[in-house]
Amino acid sequence: MASRMDLDGNPIKPLTICMIGAGGFIGSHLCEKLMNETPHRVLGLDVYSDKIKHLLQSPDGSVLPWGDRIQFHKLNIKQDSRLEGLIKMSDLVIxxxxxCTPADYNTRPLDTIYSNFIDALPVVKYCSENGKRLIHFSTCEVYGKTIGSFLPKDHPLRQDPSFYVLKEDVSPCIFGSIEKQRWSYACAKQLIERLIYAEGAENGLEFTIVRPFNWIGPRMDFIPGIDGPSEGVPRVLACFSNALLRRQQLKLVDGGQSQRTFIYIKDAIEAVLLMIENPARANGHIFNVGNPNNEVTVRQLAEMMAMVYSKVSGEAPLDVPTIDVSSKEFYGEGYDDSDKRIPDMTIINKQLGWDPKTSLWDLLESTLTYQHRTYAEAIKKTMSKPTSS
Ligand code: NAD
Ligand code: UDP
Known part of the structure; x- marks a missing residue:
């Protein structure tokens, strides 16, 4: 492999990366990118490895092109003494x-807070004590609600970007009341961000914080009853994919009026690779990673997905593709929502020269083609099974 150069024209040295959560949606795409396009080594840690099994073993037992540059360690970071040793062996921890699924935030708030704050503490501590660089995944949800959402519906300032665009170094973090347990996730993520920032300020920890804005693509979450629990509620892409695959109506929570910007996972992974390979430009920064051009309401997303799925599957869409449900019915007590999420791209653009590329239509087309190829047969089989009475 020809020597890779960073953004300042310096050769990039091969790194050993300790990736915690490597078996998840983002981890699987990042591992793929690192194996296919770089010389870096990955020590992958997770409780599951299904989404990266194609990178760990070839189906016919032949040697994979990246050889032994990826190792998987099945472990739970809550209680495993191997964690510090693996961090010590690495140049960088991710x-x-x-x-990180909203259905859990109000129904399993303790697990959510422990997972996003308490369980991340030893990782930060070991990085700080051993002088290891840390790239920590936070969330756009730390911004909470927009300032504009508190203005009357028809107030002209709602149209002013300074009332809704989310800027890393300017925007406040606005969460709902404590009974709205939806915000347990955002609050835990905010506190771990503050702790990492303080470790940087007081103890010199080299860190980068990533705030993903609705990254979507193949392998996101699970399809209930196929590769996850039948009663499980994944994030919106998988909920809507599941309904489309089963020819059911897509459920719109509280009218589907919330707005989101969706970014293709492959565009977002390019940004993460730039952070990995340009520490001097990425250290000490918090980066929004999203696509401000791909904004839709959840209702528009549902309508678009129904159209795209019809194209890729060859099946006509339902006459009425969506149905309204209340958030209480869908998520239970204590749910609340982020109204609008437009990332400001100034900092990431200036530091890393990165911009997202893929339109919403194109990313839905490739993602729903994957969903159809991966799940349509399995869904048909489960749906044709007689139900026991
Ligand atoms: P994911 O659930 O697919 O991946 C998380 C992985 O972490 C899973 O494989 C899980 O098994 C593993 N994990 C959880 N607890 C663990 C533990 N105690 N020990 C070992 N492994 C453990 O989620 P994702 O979408 O890949 O998200 C990754 C990160 O990005 C999360 O921190 C999430 O909060 C953040 N994020 C993602 C998005 C997005 O758009 N996908 C948006 C905002 C924030
Ligand atoms: N949502 C919906 N129907 C579903 C699943 C989600 O209307 O079947 C809505 C949800 O209320 C939220 C948006 O879709 O407004 C995005 O939800 P997701 O779970 O992807 O996570 P979020 O962006 O809120 O973190």
Whole structure:
């Protein structure tokens, strides 16, 4: 492999990366990128490895092109004495491990807080004590609600970007009341961000914090009843994919009026690779990673996914593709929502020269093609099984 150069024209040395949560959605894409396009080594840690099994072993037992540059360690960071040793063996730690599905935030708030704050503490501590660089995955949800959401519906300032665009170094973090347990996740993520920032300020920890804005693509979450629990509620891409695969209506929570910007996982992974390989430009920064051009309401997303799925599957969409449900019915007590999420891209653009590329239509087309190829047959089989009476 020809020597890789960083953004300042210096050769990039091969790194050993301790990736915690390597078996998840983002981890699987990052491992793929690192194996296919770089000389770096990965020590992958997770409780599951299904999403990276194609990188660990070839189906016919032949040697994979990246040889032994990836190792998997099945472990739970809550209680495993191997964690510090693995961090010590690495040049860089990337922490992706978290409970990060909204259906859990109000129904399993303790697990959510422990996972996103308490369980991340030893990782930060070992990095700080051993002088290891840390890239920590936070979330756009730390911004909470926009300032504009508190203005009357038809107030003209709602149209002013300074009332809704989310800027790393300017925007406040606005969460709902404590009974709205939805915010347990955002609050835990905010506190771990503050702790990492303080470790940087007081003890010199080299860190980068990533705030993903709705990264979506193949292998995200699970399809209930196929590769996850039948009653499980994944994030919106998988919920809507599941309904489309089963020819059911897509459920719109509280009218589907919330707005999101969706980014293709492969665009976002390019940004993470730039952070990995350009420490001098990435250290000490918090980066929004999203696509401000791909904004839709959840209702528009549902309508678009129904159209795209019809194209890739060849099946006509339902006459009425969506149905309204209340958030209480769908998520239970204590749910609340982020109203609008537009990332400001100034900092990442200036530091890393990165911009997202893929349109919402294109990313839905490749993702739903994957969903159809991966799950349509399995869904047909489960749906044709007689139900026991
Ligand atoms: P994911 O659930 O697919 O991946 C998380 C992985 O961490 C899972 O494989 C899980 O098994 C593992 N994990 C959790 N707890 C663990 C533990 N105690 N020990 C070992 N492994 C553990 O989620 P993802 O979408 O890949 O998200 C990764 C990170 O990015 C999370 O921190 C999440 O909060 C953040 N994030 C993602 C998005 C997004 O758009 N996908 C948005 C905001 C924030
Ligand atoms: N949502 C929905 N129907 C579903 C799943 C989610 O209307 O079947 C909505 C949810 O209320 C939220 C948005 O879709 O407004 C995005 O939800 P997701 O779970 O992907 O995570 P979030 O962006 O809120 O972190």
């Amino acid at each position: 922490n992706l491990a978290a409970i």
